[in-house]
Amino acid sequence: MHGLPFTAPALLAPMEGVTEACFRDLVLDRNPPDALGGAFTEFARVSQQPLPERVLVRHLGPRRHAAPVGLQIMGASAEAVAATARRAELAGAPLVDLNFGCPAKGALRGCAGSALLDDPPKVEALVRACVDAVERVPVTAKIRAGGDDDTRLEEIASAVEAGGARLLTVHCRTRREAYRDTADWERLRRAVRTVSIPVCGNGGVEAHADLAALRAETGCALVMVGRAAMADPWIFSGRVVERAEAARFLSEYAAALRADGATPHKQAGRLKQLIRVWRAGGLVEDEREELLRERDDRRLLDWVEREANASQLGPHAATR
Ligand SMILES: Cc1cc2nc3c(=O)[nH]c(=O)nc-3n(C[C@H](O)[C@H](O)[C@H](O)COP(=O)(O)O)c2cc1C
Structure with a gap:
């Protein structure tokens, strides 16, 4: 699918404290690979040193599924993040995703996650360092629509593409909007118009029908679901359970x-x-x-x- 290992265009979002293997495996078991195309680990936080392989192995969990589980990395040091990306590949990660969206204070203090949205050249450098470090697996990136506002969305999206990422996931809220109820899908249309790599739209999917609606309305090639999959883990297949x-x-x-x-x-x-x-x-x-x-x-x-x-x-x- 778009040269990426996903088995369907709907993905389970990375969620810290939620999408560890225990939860992820149950969701992957309940939605066939033609409904749920892939998932992500919660972010693995990198400071100055690359993470040891045993930490990455733990993030990836013991089981493998037909749909791939990408390992997500968050950090500000291009060197340490890139070395971690290579170790993730060696640990068996089918793809590596970079986090440019986390609004948590800890991430901002470390100038990582959504802090990087204010520095598109740094985003590009980080993506490129990872692309250069891995040998085979695709590198993807997940951004928010911006920091304080969405005026730099095109610049950030272009930076991700220029760095060599194979997929751009856009959470359509800004850092300032955090997890507010409204999700502005027009921002996804803007990202789709900006880059030529596939865009995965994220934010505000509430029900199974929204999976197709988001793609139809925005032109996104893929769609990612976070909290609605905690409310209804069958959302990808659309099965209504007793x-x-x-x-x-x-x-x-x-x-x-x-x-x-x-x-x-x-x-x-x-x-x-x-x-x-x-x-x-x-x-x-x-x-x-x-x-x-x-x-x-x-x-x-x-x-x-x-x-x-x-x-x-x-x-x-x-x-x-
Ligand atoms: C509890 C929680 C933890 C999250 N952890 C991560 C994370 O580790 N990495 C990441 O990129 N996004 C993380 N997010 C953001 C989600 O991946 C997603 O972008 C966001 O929830 C919007 O999608 P939704 O409206 O479908 O929930 C987290 C969100 C929640 C609610």
């Missing part, structure tokens, strides 16, 4: 976290992260607030288990 199947996702997620060494407290925290936005199967509609208030980790985990096992007993058999 309550018990939705609960089984959460219970398998807890089990995967447990197998990965997470404490019950961490498991419950990660479950709440999904429950806060969850829509699939009508599972938490009535009890969302109550579940989020639950302080007893065990009780939350037990509720998920009961719901997941309730399929033989009828749709609403499990009660707290």
Whole structure:
């Protein structure tokens, strides 16, 4: 697909603290490769030294899928990021993605992530350093529409292309807009008009129908989904699941976290992260607030288990 290893034009966004292997694998298992074309690790943060290979191996996780999982790197030192990109390739990453969008204070302090949106020549240099460092895998880049405003969008997009990236993902919000509700798809049209490499549009996809709508309305070749995939992991295939199947996702997620060494407290925290936005199967509609208030980790985990096992007993058999 466009000379890239993706198996379909819809991708799961990189999300720190969410798209670790435990969550990613479940989403990739539930959406066939002709519906979900690829995913990304959460960002791997590089400071002055390249990351050791074992860290990259951990980001990539133990499993491989038909759809590729790109390793995302964030950093400001072109040398260290490029050396990390090469190590990522050697660790088995099918592609390397560079983060120019993170608005977190830590990233800005290190002049990385979205801080680089104010310095397009630096973006170009970083992309080029990585392109030169890897031998085979494509280098891609993910930007926001700008820093304080979107006036430099074309300049930033052109810098990514000039550096040799094979795909430009545009999160259509600016750094200042952070994660606000509105997403301006006109900015995606502008990016598409600016570069000749494929553009992946991101921001504001809420439902399965939006996957096609975004591409049709903007001319983007690909589309990336973040938070809506936390609310409904089946969004890529468009399958509507029953309550018990939705609960089984959460219970398998807890089990995967447990197998990965997470404490019950961490498991419950990660479950709440999904429950806060969850829509699939009508599972938490009535009890969302109550579940989020639950302080007893065990009780939350037990509720998920009961719901997941309730399929033989009828749709609403499990009660707290
Ligand atoms: C919890 C969270 C963590 C994120 N972490 C990353 C990250 O590691 N790398 C990145 O490029 N973007 C990250 N993002 C941004 C998403 O990839 C995406 O661009 C953004 O959520 C907009 O897409 P959406 O409207 O579909 O959610 C994160 C977003 C969220 C909500």
